[in-house]
Amino acid sequence: MASLKFPIFLFVSSLSLHASMAEMICEDLPKDVCAFSIASSGKRCVLETAAEKDGDAEHQCRTSEVVVERMADYIESDECVAACGVNRNSIGISSDSLLDQQFTAKLCAPACYQNCPNVIDLYFNLAAGEGVFLPDLCKAQWSNPRRSMVDLILSSGAAPGPVSSQATGLFAVEAPAPAPMW
Numbered sequence: 001m002a003s004l005k006f007p008i009f010l011f012v013s014s015l016s017l018h019a020s021m022a023e024m025i026c027e028d029l030p031k032d033v034c035a036f037s038i039a040s041s042g043k044r045c046v047l048e049t050a051a052e053k054d055g056d057a058e059h060q061c062r063t064s065e066v067v068v069e070r071m072a073d074y075i076e077s078d079e080c081v082a083a084c085g086v087n088r089n090s091i092g093i094s095s096d097s098l099l100d101q102q103f104t105a106k107l108c109a110p111a112c113y114q115n116c117p118n119v120i121d122l123y124f125n126l127a128a129g130e131g132v133f134l135p136d137l138c139k140a141q142w143s144n145p146r147r148s149m150v151d152l153i154l155s156s157g158a159a160p161g162p163v164s165s166q167a168t169g170l171f172a173v174e175a176p177a178p179a180p181m182w
Helices: 002-020 078-084 101-108 117-129 134-143 149-155
Strands: 043-051 057-067
Touching: 078 101, 078 117, 101 117, 101 134, 117 134
Parallel strands: none
Antiparallel strands: 043 057
């Protein structure tokens, strides 16, 4: 009987070893865990919209070109999704949510900022792409919750983008049109 247990043990061990060495591929992930996941390659998974032959749109999990340096084979926990205020149904990767004060408040809250390194890494890089240092944005959020990412961008010395002459509101600025170059 003892001689039979050892081969069974080896077989079961080899199965679990094989399962643990399986690659995580974004295209194989269910849509409900795609966003905020990281493939075995270290690339972020992203939910994208693809048109079907009948014209309907379908969401698919794809591998992005965004590489995460110190993480792989990772699916974000439901706890971090809730704590950080991110949405697993987010299409693509965008910094737009950093402009939302309610989102930034959740992102910078200790429950997210101190416990969810994957989400923080993503938004750290997205903020950097906009010329903002995420720790500065969070420090501003903690000390003055009404200060937004737009304020930080404007105070960083980065030039604001063009504004339509029809724009109204806080950031509408009228400027003379440039002289024609004849």
